[in-house]
Amino acid sequence: MLHIIKKSPYESSALNDAVNYIGQNDDVVLLVEDGVYAAKKGGKFEALLRNLTQKNSVYCLLADIKARGIQENELAENIKVIDYKGFVEKVVEHNPMTWS
Numbered sequence: 001m002l003h004i005i006k007k008s009p010y011e012s013s014a015l016n017d018a019v020n021y022i023g024q025n026d027d028v029v030l031l032v033e034d035g036v037y038a039a040k041k042g043g044k045f046e047a048l049l050r051n052l053t054q055k056n057s058v059y060c061l062l063a064d065i066k067a068r069g070i071q072e073n074e075l076a077e078n079i080k081v082i083d084y085k086g087f088v089e090k091v092v093e094h095n096p097m098t099w100s
Contacts (some may be wrong), residue, residue, distance in 0.1 A: 001093035001095050001097055002090050002091060002097065003018045003019070003028070003030070003099060004030045004032060004097065004099065005018055005030070005031050005035035005038065005075050005099050006034065006098060007033070007034055008037045009037065009044070009045050010037060010044070011034070012100070014099035014100055015038050015045065016048075016055065017098070017099055018097075018099045021083070028056065028057045028059065029052065029056060029057070029058045030058075030059045030060075030061065030087065031060045031061070031079075032061045032064050032087075034063045034068075035063060035069060036060045036061065036064045037068070037070075039058070039065075039074060039089055040062050040070060040075065040076065041074055041076045043076070046076045046079065046094060048050045049076050049079065050077065050081075053077075053078035053079070057076065058079050059079070059082045060079055060081050060084070061082060061083075062082065062083050063084065065081065082087070085091075
């Protein structure tokens, strides 16, 4: 399953709700829109994402990190960056579920 997180974790429980639902080794997380704020190195959610990336893949949408002034080197460890083509590929590969 592809879990798409759209809301900032500082304003919504979407990330925490998704993490409680996510399985192991088969689920993928994609942070888009304000959800990308969760992926900042040194942020409140870095440890949560570090634990999640031990068994699942976590991606950020490149256009959304750029739109919010975040550089790729400012992302927490093991967070992968994908473009719109990669986003479409993930949606095709996995059953998407959007958390907001």
